[in-house]
Amino acid sequence: MIRYCPRVTAQRFCRLKSTTPDNAPRASDNEEWLSRLSGSEHIGDRTNSNKLKHGIDLKESNSSSLSNSPARLNHEIKIISTPPDTSYIHVKSPLSNFTSMSYLQSKKHRQTQLNGFVDIRMIKCRSGSGGNGVVSFFRDAGRAIGPPDGGDGGDGGSVYVQAVEGMNSLAKLRTTYIASDGENGASDQLDGARGKDVLISVPVGTIVKWCLEPKVVRQYVDKMQQENSASLRQLLNEIMVSLQCTGRFAMDQKPSHIQLFRDSYEDGEGWLFKGKDREYHMQKEWFQELREKVKSYDYDLTETELQADRFPIFGIDLNTSTQKPICILKGGKGGLGNMHFLTNLIRNPRFAKCGRRGLEQYFMFELKSLADLGLVGLPNAGKSTILNQISNARPRIGHWQFTTTHPSIGTISLGINKPSFTVADIPGLIRGASLDKGMGIEFLRHIERSNGWVLVLSLENMHPEADLQILIEELGGIKRLQTKKILVVCNKADIDVENPNSKRKYDTIKSFCDTQGWDVVPISALKGENIDLLLEKMAKCAMDSKKA
Ligand SMILES: Nc1nc2c(ncn2[C@@H]2O[C@H](COP(=O)(O)OP(=O)(O)OP(=O)(O)O)[C@@H](O)[C@H]2O)c(=O)[nH]1
Known part of the structure; x- marks a missing residue:
């Protein structure tokens, strides 16, 4: 502690005219x-x-x-x-x-x-x-x-x-x-x-x-x-x-x-x-x-x-x-x-x-954004379309990759008397993002605080199960994901619906998710199919992640 030097403070800042100073220590x-x-x-x-x-x-x-x-x-x-x-x-x-x-x-x-x-x-x-x-x-x-x-x-x-x-x-x-x-x-x-x-x-x-x-x-x-x-x-x-x-x-x-x-x-x-x-x-x-x-x-x-x-x-x-x-x-x-x-x-x-x-x-x-859930996926998986469907956020949507160039956060309310939650959409991840390919992994800071992660896959892709592995790897490995509540969304389920191959893709993902204890849901964000179920599962994921 500083032993302060003596000083009379009352008259500080006032000019003493033609008198002996009386504010100074003796x-x-x-x-x-x-x-x-x-x-x-x-x-x-x-x-x-x-x-x-x-x-x-x-x-x-x-x-x-x-x-x-x-x-x-x-x-x-x-x-x-x-x-x-x-x-x-x-x-x-x-x-x-x-x-x-x-x-x-x-x-x-x-x-x-x-x-x-x-x-x-x-x-x-x-x-x-x-x-x-x-x-x-x-x-x-x-x-x-x-x-x-x-x-x-x-x-x-x-x-x-x-x-x-x-x-x-x-x-x-x-x-x-x-x-x-x-x-x-x-x-x-x-x-x-x-x-x-x-x-x-x-x-x-x-x-x-x-x-x-x-x-x-x-x-x-x-x-x-x-x-x-x-x-x-x-x-x-x-x-x-x-x-x-x-x-x-x-x-x-x-x-x-x-x-x-x-x-x-x-x-x-x-x-x-x-x-x-x-x-x-x-x-x-x-x-x-x-x-x-x-x-x-x-x-x-x-x-x-x-x-x-x-x-x-x-x-x-x-x-x-x-x-x-x-x-x-x-x-x-x-x-x-x-x-x-x-x-x-x-x-x-x-x-x-x-x-x-x-x-x-x-x-x-x-x-680092504060959102309950983080939405992650490869480019073009349909994250922004999902966020657009379910929330008040209006992110850019395009059929080219990396339409999303910065994070956006949407608030989702399931009705009066029901709790609301927030979701952050970040630019798409690609293989090697952690080595700075594509938009890199710098944007992951915006979902770091979220305890619930929603992994979005596109069933339009040939091997969505391989996409899931890329996501897991780029997000820090399976151990890191085990610290989060995970929901896997299989989007673009409307494409090639009659093709048995489409069903096979979904089943492969589902069985992997089951081994990890992760919830999974097929949807079509574009056509608005299964969105209510998605919202229900997202709300559960958000609530579970808050408890975690
Ligand atoms: N057929 C079909 N197309 C979809 C669906 N969801 C999204 N799309 C289309 O897929 C393209 C990409 O959608 P976005 O929502 O921009 O994808 P994103 O994951 O945000 O893409 P990035 O910004 O690159 O990360 C757009 O042309 C969408 O219209 C879907 O359920 N079915």
Whole structure:
């Protein structure tokens, strides 16, 4: 906890005309504050580890280590060392956790793909630095130099984030959010104004994650791609990022938060001199003594900063609207004015303290839709036609592949007094989507939160059972599907109805689904056949998934 320096607050910000300052701490107040500081046992406890920065680990990521291994599990975290060997929990984690695949793909390509819908943004945020304290002495007609009256710098503004209802895209977010710096203090005991905060409003369902500077990552990845033939996804999974982390609790050895570090001055530094310079002061014993005491104040400031400058490794999930904005970057503290350094020995303190620096970091804003059910299928299976039939959503429908270029969510109500549920339609998956073929698997984020998945197959295709296997594979394998409630929809049952082969296709799928305990239903979305049964089964799947 910071042992705050003495200050009478009642008259802050009001200008005192031609009277002796009465808002400044008296020498005795300052003496008492400084003597409390000198009793501190903290000095020297903290190591220099706060100078360590996060970064891409070049040694781990040489091209020879790149293989065609399956995609690494996202969020994989390898603990390298823990306290007391190091001050922080040192971890390594794949770069894919701290950058955006979509950002690294061609920007233009993605714009046309998305038709204006934006579900991922990399944003630079900066909190304001604290204003500087000021060196000033009271003056009036009768006195050339009076007691010190230099005010404190104002605190820097912070960056906040909040989730609000009614937004459904990240398109309107700016690329940079900068909170303003605190103003410097002034004569007559005036404290500088506090820097303005910034508030980033995002749709409910957004996850805010800490990430590396996108430009640096892009340059690095481009270089790596020139040197070897690995796909972008493979590269992002193989390149490791070194991070300094902390646990949720002081002694926790399990990393939960990334420790961020400011570029502020060292404890005991950050002095501003006026009249006589630093060299002059450093030679004086009284200044050295004071500096030693103020070191403890700085130590507390740094500790408070380190506590505040922690960000959850897996991000902040804004899955409900935020009642109170969440601070993601805190502004720097304002520096002390010279009136705090008046003591019985130091009558003319010609020095003040600088404000503490703000923080500049990059964050990845990722929108993950909140729908009860996720509709997945190969391109052209008829997902959009189904959603059109059963809900208020009006997705694009076409007989060409990838008509759906961005997710859409429909609400389905089965009548008064009956619960309603939501369904998300995402672009079609193809074999190799997880290796970025077709529209890739980036859109799966929109069904990740749904506990119920509706797999749509087209009976028009020659081997719909093989399509089902492709879906299972691209969705993460049978084990992943076992964690969800699954409903399989065999669409386009109207085609070739008389052909015994059509019945055979359906039976093969049904018997596989039976072995997995999955429900299955044949329909014709185009002709509206069996839609009531489909709705009933979807409602059951949604309710079961809510219970899961
Ligand atoms: N005969 C028949 N055609 C259908 C049926 N359902 C959809 N279609 C047609 O199949 C084509 C594709 O339908 P969409 O709903 O756009 O398919 P999708 O799965 O959303 O396609 P993507 O956007 O590529 O993912 C359209 O021409 C539809 O009219 C059906 O039950 N029977």
